[in-house]
Amino acid sequence: MNEACNIAAALPRLAAEAPDRIAMRCPGRDGGYGVSLTYGELDARSNAIAAGLARRGIVRGTHTVLMVRPTPEFFLLMFALFKAGAVPVLVDPGIDRRALKQCLDEAQPEAFIGIPLAQFARVLLGWAKAARVHITTGARAILADVTLAQVERDGAGAGPQLSRTQPDDVAAILFTSGSTGVPKGVVYRHRHFRAQIDMLREAFGIEAGGVDFPTFPPFALFDPALGLSSIIPDMDPTRPANADPRRLHAAIARFGVDQLFGSPALMRVLADHGEPLPTLKRVTSAGAPVPPEVVAKMLSLLPEDAGFWTPYGATECLPVAVIEGRELLRLRERTEQGAGTCVGRPVAPNVVRVIRITDDAIEQWSDGLLVAPGEVGEITVAGPSATDSYFNREAQTRLAKIREVVAPTQPSPAGGGGLSGPDRRDVRPPPPAGEGWGGGQPEARIVHRMGDLGWFDAEGRLWFCGRKSQRVETADGPLYTEQVEPVFNTHPDVRRTALVGIGARGAQVPVLCIEPRAGIARGAHARIDTELRAIGARFPHTARIDTFLFHSGFPVDIRHNAKIGREKLARWAATRSHA
Structure with missing residues (x-):
């Protein structure tokens, strides 16, 4: 019988092959890894919890909010919910x-599982009122129907x-971080x-038997399916910029970690700490572009044969x-001259294409959209990992999704234009009435x-130029x-900058917000301003910027602490600019 299409399907197989092999280690309250x-x-405990959940009515299709910290309970519950066919939110x-x-409210949960603090907030703030089952990870069923421990005992x-x-x-249903608006619930299918x-596995050459250090906890759910052991970092995953590098290094060295995922903010923490990472073979960083100086420093801390990857x-999706870090650094000069940030080549079998800019919905694909x-x-x-909808957000789904009709078993057009990525099908409009496809x-x-x-360069590499919603539409383009x-x-002397626009689209005034490096005195701002204007004058597009504002510390997203909150900065700039 074929394995079920389920992220938890690998667990029984791995448990049968190597029952005593460590699947994950989690830090305790004392900072040790005794758990x-x-x-x-x-496998056995998630089986028991899944059976106990079923007795409480949490079965296939049940929307279940999960608000649990990255402890063993989080992973046991996630795998139990997947085994039950329930839908974690x-x-x-x-x-x-x-x-x-x-x-x-939008997720329409029928069950709510959370730590005691989450259950308290649920009652106090009126969260998930439609939920009929409430389970706490606490020792007593306060503001809940039952404890997780009792659920597990019931299913033993x-x-x-x-x-x-x-x-x-x-x-x-996985909600976006909401860094550019209200979070949306992305519908993930198995x-x-x-x-x-x-x-x-294919993109990064991941082989079973490795030891992973996933600083974004949900990514640890992939590890059993990839045959990896997980070491859960001793840090607050919602504040990677505040992680203690000494604790991270201690765990990496102790358990021989060879794979690490982290946001650009965490990469900066490790880069600034400056201690070599000799056991690592593979580092990936995503969530926002990684600054070139951070890439260079991280590569200097890794073994020569290790890879530093920045997936986009x-x-x-x-x-x-x-793209690998060494190639990214070779392209650094182009980035610093205004080309954008290269994010590499499409991961097979994705078909990545670039279309004309519009804020309107596009119902049907046509090649006339290509730039x-x-x-x-x-x-x-x-591609196979591209999701197809947002839950209970029809308007946002229409704005983000295009329906495309494709003819099977036809060769793909060869490269060029705004198209990249392997494909075995010819992307064409439907044939006229009465005519067949001639191929299925x-x-x-x-x-x-x-x-x-x-945009795509001549080598088929994709260059990222920013969020569409954050583009600045001036009278000059x-x-x-x-x-x-x-x-x-x-x-x-500049840590980072942020471009924002003030005014109506088509007539916006571009403003450059500047966050100086730590320790730069306010008295140096005038000098920095003059020097930045000289830098901008070197290129036609940056020479158009005439308003410069200094900011003490940019707002960033809550998930990776790396995406700049340009919408907030634009509102701030509007109150301070006399442009």
Whole structure:
């Protein structure tokens, strides 16, 4: 019998092959790693919890909010929910309270599982009022129907639990970070998770038996399917910029970690600490462009044969493209001259294309949408990990998705233009009435609009130019954040800059917000301003910027602490600019 299409399907197999092998280690309150789960324990305990959940009515298709810290309970619950065929709902806990309530209401949860503090907030703030089952991870069932420990006891001895989920069944609802608006619930189907696992394995050459250090906890859920052991970092995953590098290094060295994922903010923490990382073979960083100086420093701390990868993607589609750090550094000069940030070549079998910029919905794909070679447009992706909808957000789904009709078994057009990525099908409009396809029945697929701007170079590499919603439309034409900010970020006293626009689209005044490096005195601002203007004068597009404002510390996203909150900065700049 074929394995179910389910991210938890690998667990029983791994438990049978190596029951005593460590699946994950988690830090305790004392900072030690006395808490661990073998593959046998993870499989058996998640079976018991899945059976106990079923007794409480949490079964296939049940929307279940999970608000639990990255402890063993989080991973046991996630695998139990997947085994039950239930639908976990994950929301970043650090988002605005009103936005969080809206997210939970939109997800229509029937069950709420959380730590005692989350249960208290649920009652106090009116979260998830439709939920009929409430389970706490606490020792007593306060503000909840039952404890997780009791649920596990109720299901003990029930045996294997694995729902025969199908590829198109909904597997989870994962909310975006909301860095450019209210978070949206991305509908993940089981086939999306399976595709991600296959694509990550191939893109990064991941082999079973490695030891992973996933500083973004949900990524640890991939590790059993990839045959990896997880070491959960001793840090607050919602504040990677504040992580203690000494604790991270201690765990990496102690357990022989050879693979690490972290946001650009965490990479900066490790780079600034400056201690070599001799056991690492593979480092990946995503969430925002990684500053070139951080890439260079990280490569200097890694073994010569280790890879530093920066995959490009989003909650809605991951991975899209990838580039290795050494190639990224070779292209650094082009980035600092205004080309954008190279994010590499598309990950097979994605089809990545660049279309003309519009804020309107596009119902049906046509090749007339494509931009000319080298022209900046919106990045789109069609591929097995590209999700097809937002939950209860029809308007946002229409704005982000394009329906495409494709003819099967036809050769793909060869490269060029705004098209990149392998494909075995010819992308064509439907044939006229009465005429056949001449190669099988037509198929439909969803093309996801990334909401990012970019372009392809002659070598088939994708260059990221910034968020579409953050472009600045001036009377002299558009300006894109990632083609402007790296030019000014070359100044030695500047930590980072942010381009924002003030005024109505089409007549916006471009403003450059500047965050100086730590220790730079306010008295130096006038000098830095003059020097930045001289830097900007070197290039036609940056020479158009005449308003410079200094800021003490940029707002950043709650998930990776790396995406700049340009919308907030624009409002701030509007109150201070006399342009």
